Amino acid sequence: MSLAYALLVSLICEPKSGYDLAKQFDGSVGFFWQATHQQIYRELTKLEQQNWIIAEAIAQEGRPDKKIFSVKDLGLSHLKTWLLQSSDLAPVKDEFLLKIYAGYLIPEDAIAQKIQTHRHRHQQQLETYQAIERNFFSSSQDCPKESRFAYLTLRRGIRFEQGWLDWCDEALELLATWE
Amino acid sequence: MSLAYALLVSLICEPKSGYDLAKQFDGSVGFFWQATHQQIYRELTKLEQQNWIIAEAIAQEGRPDKKIFSVKDLGLSHLKTWLLQSSDLAPVKDEFLLKIYAGYLIPEDAIAQKIQTHRHRHQQQLETYQAIERNFFSSSQDCPKESRFAYLTLRRGIRFEQGWLDWCDEALELLATWE
DNA sequence: GGTGCCATGTAACGAGTTACATGATTGG
DNA sequence: CCAATCATGTAACTCGTTACATGGCACC
Numbered sequence: 001m002s003l004a005y006a007l008l009v010s011l012i013c014e015p016k017s018g019y020d021l022a023k024q025f026d027g028s029v030g031f032f033w034q035a036t037h038q039q040i041y042r043e044l045t046k047l048e049q050q051n052w053i054i055a056e057a058i059a060q061e062g063r064p065d066k067k068i069f070s071v072k073d074l075g076l077s078h079l080k081t082w083l084l085q086s087s088d089l090a091p092v093k094d095e096f097l098l099k100i101y102a103g104y105l106i107p108e109d110a111i112a113q114k115i116q117t118h119r120h121r122h123q124q125q126l127e128t129y130q131a132i133e134r135n136f137f138s139s140s141q142d143c144p145k146e147s148r149f150a151y152l153t154l155r156r157g158i159r160f161e162q163g164w165l166d167w168c169d170e171a172l173e174l175l176a177t178w179e
Numbered sequence: 180m181s182l183a184y185a186l187l188v189s190l191i192c193e194p195k196s197g198y199d200l201a202k203q204f205d206g207s208v209g210f211f212w213q214a215t216h217q218q219i220y221r222e223l224t225k226l227e228q229q230n231w232i233i234a235e236a237i238a239q240e241g242r243p244d245k246k247i248f249s250v251k252d253l254g255l256s257h258l259k260t261w262l263l264q265s266s267d268l269a270p271v272k273d274e275f276l277l278k279i280y281a282g283y284l285i286p287e288d289a290i291a292q293k294i295q296t297h298r299h300r301h302q303q304q305l306e307t308y309q310a311i312e313r314n315f316f317s318s319s320q321d322c323p324k325e326s327r328f329a330y331l332t333l334r335r336g337i338r339f340e341q342g343w344l345d346w347c348d349e350a351l352e353l354l355a356t357w358e
Numbered sequence: 359g360g361t362g363c364c365a366t367g368t369a370a371c372g373a374g375t376t377a378c379a380t381g382a383t384t385g386g
Numbered sequence: 387c388c389a390a391t392c393a394t395g396t397a398a399c400t401c402g403t404t405a406c407a408t409g410g411c412a413c414c
Contacts, residue, residue, distance in 0.1 A: 001372090001373090002274050002277065002373095003278065003373080006206050006277055009277060009280060009281045012281075012284075015321065015392090017393075018393080018395095019392070019395075020391050021391095022393095029277070029280065029282075031271065031276075032271050032272065032273045032276040032277055032280070033272060033273075033277055034270050034272065034374095035374080036374070036375065036376090037393095037394085037395095038374085038376090038395085038396090039280070039373075039374060039375085041394070041395065042373095043373095050349075060392090060393090063382070063383070063391095063392055063393070064380095064381080064392065064393040064394065065393080065394090066392090066393070066394095067393090067394085079281070079284070080284055080285060083281055083282075083284055083285050084289060085383080086287055086296060087274040087275050087278065088274075088292070089297075089300050089301065089304065090271075090272060090273040090274060091213050091274075091357055092210065092269075092336075092339070093211065093213065093269060094211045094212075094269040094374095095181050095266040095267075096183055096266050096268075096269065096360080097210075097211040098181065098184065098188060098211055098212055098333060099207070099261075099262050099266065100331055100332055100335075101207075101208065101211070101261055101328055101329055101331075101332045102188045102191075102258070102328070103190075103262075103328035103331070104324070104325065104327070104328050105258070105259055105262060106259060106262050106263055110263060111328075114265070117265060118268075121268050122268065125268070129196050131330060143357075145283070146283060147260060148282075148283070148357060149279055149280055149281070149282035149283050149290075149355075150280055151353075152279055152280075152282070152350050152353065153276050153279055153280050155346060155349060155350070155353075156276060156279075156346050156350075158273075158340050159345060159346050159349075159355065160342060162340050162342075163339060163341075163342040166338060167334060167335050167338050170334060170338075171331050171334070171335075173325075173335075174330075174331065175412075178322075178327060179239050180400090180401090182401080182402095190379075195363080196365075196366090197363070197367095198365050198366075200359055213402095214401095214402080215402070215403065215404085216365095216366085216367095216370090217367085217402085217403080217404090218401075218402060218403085220366070220367065221401095222401095239364090239365090242363095242365070242410075242411075243364065243366065243408095243409080243410080244365080244366085245364095245365070245366095246365090246366085261361040359414105360413105360414095361412105361413090361414090362400100362403105362411105362412090363410105363411085363412080364409100364410090364411085364412105365408100365409100365410105365414100366407100366408085366409105367406105367407080367408085368405105368406080368407080369404105369405085369406080369407105370391105370403100370405085370406100371402100371403080371404080371405100372401105372402080372403075372404095373400100373401080373402070373403090374399100374400080374401070374402090375396085375398100375399080375400075375401090376398085376399080376400095377396105377398085377399100378395105378396085378397080378398100379394100379395080379396080379397105379399085379413095380393100380394085380395085381392100381394105382391105382392085383390100383391080383392080384389100384390080384391075384392100385388105385389090385390085385391100385400085386388090386389090386390105
């Protein structure tokens, strides 16, 4: 269900095709919602049937036609209703933590290695977020109105990654003292 | 796929029934992996067929029979192999962040209200985790060997919730200065 | 007498994944 | 010439959710 709303949010910013949506789900909205292109096409078909969005076929030279989707009034009003509803906390589903939990079953240096690798990946993700912060939100003061809320979510991303780094350091330290 | 391993991890600690597993998925393993009882029963049937686990029927007076599952050698070796494999970062899938991102579509005080509610829920979750820390891991020094890795995951939970609280405070402050 | 716990299960559906398919264009 | 990008789609599958079903026991 949320996928539909994620698509609407993205289409409101700017009408685009299924292909564009699939790509965009690597950045911005993609930082907190993911979908494959098959899921997206399926959902778009449904939304068009329900009259929440409308497609406009754009002929292109030397490439396949594009179907550009825009949000209709019906879609927008459903989206606003949904935005006002309260949402439960997102459940944590983390394979890595499951592996740590069962860590006593494998050698201790394998665990430390795992945490190191994990730390490195979060480090990289943090750098990605920080680059966005530098490029688009140089000063939180003069943040343009439209992107203020996007900035809030970016701040969450940065804190999230930093939190992981801190945990990795603590975990490695604890492991060392326990040896 | 991970569900199977989550079940194995729990069954290794202590053999139990599908019903017990479903309940237990509220605590401990349930903090980072969830499943409904139907998913669990379905998966247990499959694991038994694959010879990864074995069931023992326990007759009970005045209640339905119990089927207690234990992990077999085949299951344990598969689990260990899996534990050593590296895992990707868990994708963030968060409806709340999606709503914040689209926050410019609804009144600003509704957003602040949302963040307040959200903060309160994370506050409660944090207290749950802290209670566990106080009761079972009074001092990280004398943490019993078996629960050391569980303690690491608990520390992650605590940091995660604290991180949300900090973000909520920052977000509310930013909203106030922007008004 | 109704609600809730114990314990297991079926059925149907919706969401998400993986593989396959097409066909033209651009770049190394 | 091969791979990648653009752009859309079908098919088959697994994973996850919701509803329904049974049947005895304990508690208020």
